[in-house]
Amino acid sequence: MALELVYTSAERGLRPGTSGFCTVAMTRGLPPALVPRLEALGGYRPGPTGDGPVAFSFWRVETAAGIAHVLSVVGPAPPDHTARTNKIATYAVLGPDELSAAGPAWMIAQGGFLRRSWKGAPAWIESPVRAPQAADPGPAECMAWKSACGDAGWAGVAASSFLRDQSKPVHVVYAAGTDPLPLVDEVIRLLPDWARWRATFSTYFLQPVAGTPCALRFCLEGTPAADAARQSKGLLLDLTRPMGEAPDSRHVRMARTGRDAEAVAARPAPTKPKPAAAADPRSIELEPIDAPAASRRPVPLLDAVDKTEDFLPAEDSSPRPWMYAAVAAGVTLLVLVVASIIVAVQSQASSGGSDAPPAADGAGPPPVRQAPPAAFGEAAPTKAFEIEGASGPKPGAAEVPPDMVPPGMGAPEEAPPPADGAAQDEASKPAGVTAASDADERARTAGPGAGALPARVPATAPTDAPTDAPTDAPADAPALPAGAGEPSIAAPAPVAVPQVPASVIAMRASIGAVALRSDALAMPKGAVGVRLVPSASLAAAGACTPGGESLAFGSSDLRAVIASEGSSRFVHGVAKGAVPGALATALGAAAPTPEQALRAALERCALEYVDAAGRPVARAQFRTPASSAITVGTGSVQVPSRATEPITVAVWGPEGEPSVRRVAAGERVEMASSGAGAPVLVADRTIAQGAMLVSAKANAGASAQRTSEVSTEVAALGGLVRACKALQGPRADASRTRNEDLATVQEALTDEERATLKLAPKAEGLAQTVELGALRPLLPAIEARAQQRIDQLMPELSAASAGARASARAPASWRVRAFDADGVMVLDSVARPAKGGAR
Amino acid sequence: MTRKLKASAVCPHCWHRFRPDETLWVAAHPELLGDRLLSAEDPVRFLPSRFTPAGEAIDPAGSRTRRLACPNCHLEVPQLVLERPMVIMSLAGSPSSGKSYFLSSAMWKLREDLARHFSVAFTDTDPGMNRAITANEARLFLNEDQTASVAIDKTELEGAQYNSVQFDPGVATLLAHPFIFTVRPSRDHVNGHAPERLTQLFTLYDNAGEHFFPGADTARAPGTQHLAKAQVLMFVFDPTQDVRFRQRLQGVSGDPQLAAGAKTTRQDQLIVEMARRVRVHAGLAPQERIPKPLFVILSKSDIWAPLLRDEEGQPMDISTPPYARERAGLGKMSIKRVDRVSERIRSLLVEVAPEVVAAAEDAFERVIFIPVSAIGTSPQLDPASGLLKVPVARISPRWVTVPFIYTLARWSTHLVASDKGEGDASFGRPGDSAELDPALT
Known part of the structure; x- marks a missing residue:
């Protein structure tokens, strides 16, 4: 049942003391946190003629509990109690079971679902409204588009553009008098x-609202x-100008004909009913690269390569042939990498080195440089922090003045170039970047519920630092107050975000201060910027990171x-003067x-x-984590930890989601990664004071045994079915086969059937x-009974078989990460x- | 030309004070879209380390840019904000008290009168940012159809008049859209030779009246926190929303806003709430008077002007402006006349609505009462739409510019002459950022 909220200008609102624009009606039970979010979506301005159109919209509002699917209608209303212009906005928040297959535009178009007026006193709505439901109508010929621009195919262009990149909005400009809602509906039906239910839209788009995307903007x-x-940027379809003919493509043909001929032709003989072929994202066809320009701005040139992976829905995880090929290639590469690393580790171990970087689980090479953990208060390791003193800067490294003022504003001319040119090229970037990004995207775009949000380590203690209070520092000493105006503070660390090799920091003497300078921070693929995210304890100590670009106290x-x-980033620091007391306290020094x-x-x-x-x-940090490999069944890795604070541990295999647990002081936790053959990870804080011991032990898998059991039963049932068919057939003679069939069937009789046949119970x-x-x-x-049982067992057999196969070719390693209470x-x-493989 | 930057600047969007070297720049490369605090279409903001010899920043993709943004909210700020003093003037008042009409009329008349009488240019610092107010000005004053009746749309609590920023991922915080104007001596001004020294900015906001109700100031809608940063505060008091004024005006005016059943509001409560917010956000003690001037602007003076009498019981002139051209290149403001009118209005308020005077003078060290009429005529009820509309041919604003020119005359120097003489020595300047260089000759 959908929850409603009605917002308009009234003499009195639902909340005591409110007047003017306010909520006048709301379904009891609507989450309070959602109310201001909905109210903020109701911006409205009449159109150029003064009597603007009604705005029908579908929003996906991200909340702490998941994504709320919101339908809304905002339009002009009769003058309010002050005889001034007015509007009324109605919102319906849908439950996850109310997302009709017909789509949001269809639902909005159902008369009476969304209120268009509110009369009388403010009131609570006691009973939720029932959302209309309909079966999947499938694609249809886009008559509204044909009427609006002459070619129904343009609806297919819009649908295709949305599917290609859901983050890029599609703009449609229409003239007054055009009803955009059918246009939206027809586009959505092609999807x-x-x-x-990912195609957010507004039929009268006014301006973007940060954090609330709108994909189809009319x-x-x-x-x-x-x-x-x-x-x-992006696709613009200008219906106010001659459009011409849409370039031919699969969706364009769908829009013109109302049927997806390619999907029908390509559909294999199904073993069970499948949804309409249009639902298969693999078969989406891209627009041709030489699409003729028809609108004012031509359809943008499109990639000629197939980007079908962009279209994969979050829910669709069924393996594809190319996936197998990719996995096979990845496993081969992994074996090579692991082998080389093992050789390197053994070589290092033989020479006394024991702090070898971990073998990556297919995530690429080890960090470029691996410095030992540099705990505060210890002497800085030479490799991690080099003091160059008065001998001058390194060749090629520019001086960094203490005030860090950029050029053009009284600042140095150039930022220092890389100290050693250590920026990694694309080939050396962790291979997991793309995979994890996809996983993150899947998590982000998944359906409602907590699982829809990116998996993150449980947050540490929230900061009380104000985020929106303006500062009022004196002009001559414009210091930023502690934590004021921080856009992001102490974000918890996403466990599975690829870790970019941490760079070391060099230290150089400068003018009256000590300057810190990091090596080049290699930019992973897809990254365009870097931001500093302070931990919770730093935020509490007054750290502020304006825009994430700097850190100050x-x-x-x-x-x-x-x-x-260039394409690299560096961190420059300047340290002089007194250390704030709060910072020293936070650092424990x-x-x-x-x-x-x-x-x-x-x-x-x-x-x-x-x-x-x-x-x-991706993510990087300056502190070097412990990295010794954990061998299943033998030994453990010691992780330093502060005595009272929890540690968050995550473990996952190449294909699974991270399993995350929080380990409190004095606690011992056993956790298993998802996937066959995964070991049980043991995080033990009961043994060593100030440390957590992490070990792994084999997980006795039952997939193979279960596979055998299920396949045996399926085989027997198959024989029973065949026997039944044979005995019902025309050739039921007294052959040996017939007797065997009779015996097979008699063996399968239930006690009730045996009683019917006057046979003794089987147990006798x-x-x-x-x-x-x-x-x-x-x-x-x-x-029928046997066939039904076979149908029940087949999915289990498939799963058990897959598990057994996976167990047989279980990954060579599982990633293990731990984060302290600060997210470090x-x-x-x-x-x-x-070796030898006890798992 | 050498550009001199201030030691620090205040963002007109979020009122964050920042140093010029902390300023972010707006990427110009078409691929660098999707700022993390703004929408997916907004260019990325970045802290540059590479600049061209012309002072343009080079964004991460190699494109040159001159556009600047606040390091806190990432919204775009004009370059002048970093260079010239900015006077924030906050406007508060109850719903339908006439704030939007007053603001539109005042800005239009300032463009006219400052140029005509004072040889001072009053222009949009960034026309794009002032689009909403210029649209309202055009609707009232540049309507080709002089037979038409128009209305300004009721100010919303969300939508186009606000910028949404994601300080927290996925959650939009609505910041009131600032209107920024540049005040600069013209060539024919007596100090027209030094515009770079005398230029200053006026920043104003048009909040919905609902924003000033108790409880409406939230973290997600901090739209009125400019009150704490403002050097000059204005409270629009609408006598037609006061029961006692309405009773006195029966038979005096036939304005439809005085019709029976029209809305009334406890406006003294809004002054108290406004003062509370100023104290809270400025860190003042609850018992401390706010050291800023408050203009109590009595709107719709065309309706209640007959109630205002001088000491001798004669009607007061609150139609003709209290300023005129003094000589070529210099205009003069009669501060004494304004103060005299203020004193008489105070007397009227003490007689009719004393709690308003008490609330204002209890909270602010200096209170000036100004009568204004944004349209100078009564609106008419349009039977077709049910809206109150103003016949454009009869629009004739009164005194709408006075609070602004008074501010320039009293607390600024070298732009506007006045007759303040010794003035009120006990009261200083409204704020340091409006201070001008006294060494100017």
């Missing part, structure tokens, strides 16, 4: 069912939104900033030097690599026979079977 000609649409002279040089404090602070920050949409695609074990004539009436029921990774390792 596969998994995509219909803009009324003459509005600022239409002007902006003509300036925007109030008015102190401890600062760091991310600078760009009595009197740290400025450089110690800044270095330790940077070690408590994460470097989050973000793509153009601001989504994290008496050797009795029955004539075919007596048995014949029961044969159809017996056959303290363990980045792999668990792998011992």
